[in-house]
Every structure is written in structure tokens, then in C-alpha cells.
Amino acid sequence: xxxxxxxxxxxxxxxxxxxxxxxxxxxxxxxxxxxxxxxxxxxxxxxxxxxxxxxxxxxxxxxxxxxxxxxxxxxxxxxxxxxxxxxxxxxxxxxxxxxxxxxxxxxxxxxxxxxxxxxxxxxxxxxxxxxxxxxxxxxxxxxxxxxxxxxxxxxxxxxxxxxxxxxxxxxxxxxxxxxxxxxxxxxxxxxxxxxxxxxxxxxxxxxxxxxxxxxxxxxxxxxxxxxxxxxxxxxxxxxxxxxxxxxxxxxxxxxxxxxxxxxxxxxxxxxxxxxxxxxxxxxxxxxxxxxxxxxxxxxxxxxxxxxxxxxxxxx
Numbered sequence: 439x440x441x442x443x444x445x446x447x448x449x450x451x452x453x454x455x456x457x458x459x460x461x462x463x464x465x466x467x468x469x470x471x472x473x474x475x476x477x478x479x480x481x482x483x484x485x486x487x488x489x490x491x492x493x494x495x496x497x498x499x500x501x502x503x504x505x506x507x508x509x510x511x512x513x514x515x516x517x518x519x520x521x522x523x524x525x526x527x528x529x530x531x532x533x534x535x536x537x538x539x540x541x542x543x544x545x546x547x548x549x550x551x552x553x554x555x556x557x558x559x560x561x562x563x564x565x566x567x568x569x570x571x572x573x574x575x576x577x578x579x580x581x582x583x584x585x586x587x588x589x590x591x592x593x594x595x596x597x598x599x600x601x602x603x604x605x606x607x608x609x610x611x612x613x614x615x616x617x618x619x620x621x622x623x624x625x626x627x628x629x630x631x632x633x634x635x636x637x638x639x640x641x642x643x644x645x646x647x648x649x650x651x652x653x654x655x656x657x658x659x660x661x662x663x664x665x666x667x668x669x670x671x672x673x674x675x676x677x678x679x680x681x682x683x684x685x686x687x688x689x690x691x692x693x694x695x696x697x698x699x700x701x702x703x704x705x706x707x708x709x710x711x712x713x714x715x716x717x718x719x720x721x722x723x724x725x726x727x728x729x730x731x732x733x734x735x736x737x738x739x740x741x742x743x744x745x746x747x748x749x750x751x752x753x
Contacts, residue, residue, distance in 0.1 A: 464495050476521065478494055483711040503530065506538075514691075558598075596745070599611070612629055643662070
């Protein structure tokens with residue numbers, strides 16, 4: 439699964455002609471969220487570089503399956519691309535018995551565009567001042583604690599399940615329809631905690647409506663330099679992020695994939711685009727199709743084991 443297309447041939451006729459018309463960029467979420475911002479920001483840079491319009495097409499629904507299936511069955515010519523996160527490519531195959539698409543067979547990886555690392559937050563009235571406090575209090579509660587998420591099967595949900603396993607906690611999931619209502623309930627003390635990415639939680643964090651305790655990242659976030667990582671608290675395996683990449687239909691010509699990769703990565707690295715992403719809360723990446731495929735295989739092995747062990751299903 440997640441195989442890489444063979445190298446582009448030297449004649450490169452199709453690559454020379456590509457793109458000759460607008461590129462449709464499918465985002466399987468509603469407008470206004472992190473994936474949408476990422477696509478629109480990088481899409482502007484891409485359009486400038488290739489001299490053709492890049493049209494973002496929001497196709498929310500089905501836990502990203504609607505947009506993914508539509509892209510999987512689109513012509514494999516490089517003119518339909520998909521923003522695919524780890525829900526689309528990694529979690530969904532383990533969470534659903536049947537899917538309208540097959541991540542490993544239907545798509546060719548182009549590049550990982552960015553990472554949205556997860557952050558554990560609690561409400562301002564919470565007595566927890568550190569992640570160690572939160573874990574100790576959760577363990578001391580006979581009934582355990584509830585936690586919110588942006589939705590069942592989201593990176594936010596599974597990041598908290600990972601913490602639950604690694605810290606040996608008794609926690610019950612309360613899924614919401616998006617990060618904003620979950621954050622509102624954490625801020626109001628209706629639910630004790632949640633994992634959230636900085637892009638979704640920045641306004642609440644800056645306003646003091648929620649308190650960040652730890653980041654599920656290898657290093658501290660530049661936006662929150664005072665907040666330690668879970669590794670610093672002794673939980674080295676608690677690393678989780680929403681990983682948003684670009685994929686295309688599997689039969690897309692290798693030389694077209696190579697052009698897309700080169701131009702998208704260049705757009706990500708443009709100083710203006712790069713800074714917009716960082717300011718929003720994204721860790722920009724931009725890697726090769728082979729590196730992206732390797733990462734997807736590793737993520738699949740890691741998260742499918744957790745999902746199987748916990749018997750999490752969305753069917």
C-alpha cells in the first residue's frame with residue numbers, strides 16, 4: 439500500500455504540457471478550517487508558479503470519504519488533487535469495515551504539506567497546572583474523566599486515546615461536531631479536557647479560555663515555547679498530529695506527479711506562504727512522494743494497532 443509511482447521518463451512530454459488548464463483541489467472539509475486554509479494558502483502559491491488557476495472545491499462529509507471517493511474516481515491526469523489527512527489515509531480503513539475508497543490502491547502520494555501537532559488543554563478553572571497534575575487527578579477519580587474531541591475518528595480523538603493508553607487512564611470520549619463547540623465546553627467547565635491543534639485552539643488559548651498543558655510533538659511549538667512536550671513529562675510515545683498531504687488518483691502519470699511535487703514543495707517554501715502557515719499554527723513540511731509514502735506506512739502500522747487494541751469502530 440501507498441506505493442510510489444515509478445520515476446518519470448526522460449522524454450517528459452506530458453510534464454512539459456502540464457498544467458494546461460485549471461487544477462481542481464478537493465478539500466474534504468467545509469470551508470474555514472485548517473485543511474481549507476492550508477489548501478487555499480498553498481494553492482495561491484501554486485497558481486502563481488504554474489500560471490494556471492487552482493480552484494479549491496470543498497466536499498465535506500462521511501469523515502472525508504465523500505471527497506476522497508470523488509477524487510479516487512476522477513480522471514488520473516493531475517487536474518484533480520486531494521487534501522488528505524491521516525483520517526482519510528490512515529484512520530478510516532481501521533475505523534470502518536467498508537469504505538468507498540481504498541487509500542493504498544486509489545491514490546498516489548505527492549507530498550506531506552503540513553503537520554498540526556496536538557495540544558492537551560483544560561479549562562481555566564481546572565486545578566491541573568501541568569500534565570502530571572492532570573494525569574494524577576484523572577487516576578484519582580474513581581469514575582474516570584470525560585474528554586472532548588473535534589469528532590469521532592479525528593486526530594484529536596485518537597491522540598487522547600493514545601494518552602489514555604500510555605498513561606493508564608480511565609477516560610470516556612465525548613465527540614463533538616468540530617473543535618469549536620468542544621473548546622467552548624472545555625472553557626465553560628462542561629468537560630475537563632481535550633486535544634486540539636494550535637490552529638483550531640489559538641483564539642481560546644490566547645484569551646485564557648483554555649490552558650495548554652503539553653504538546654504531543656517531538657519538540658516544543660514555536661507558538662507555545664513555554665508549554666512542554668509529553669516526552670518532557672515522561673510520555674515519549676505520545677506524539678500525534680493532524681498530517682495533511684496531497685494525493686492524486688493512483689494512475690496519474692509519474693511525470694505529472696513529479697511536476698506537482700516540485701511546484702507544491704516550492705510553493706510551501708516561499709517565504710510568504712511559509713510564514714502564513716507558521717502563523718496559522720501549521721508546521722510546514724513539503725517532502726518527496728517516497729518520503730510521504732514511507733511516513734504513511736509507518737503511521738498506518740502505529741495507529742491501526744492502537745485502534746485494534748482498543749476496539750474502536752465507527753460502523
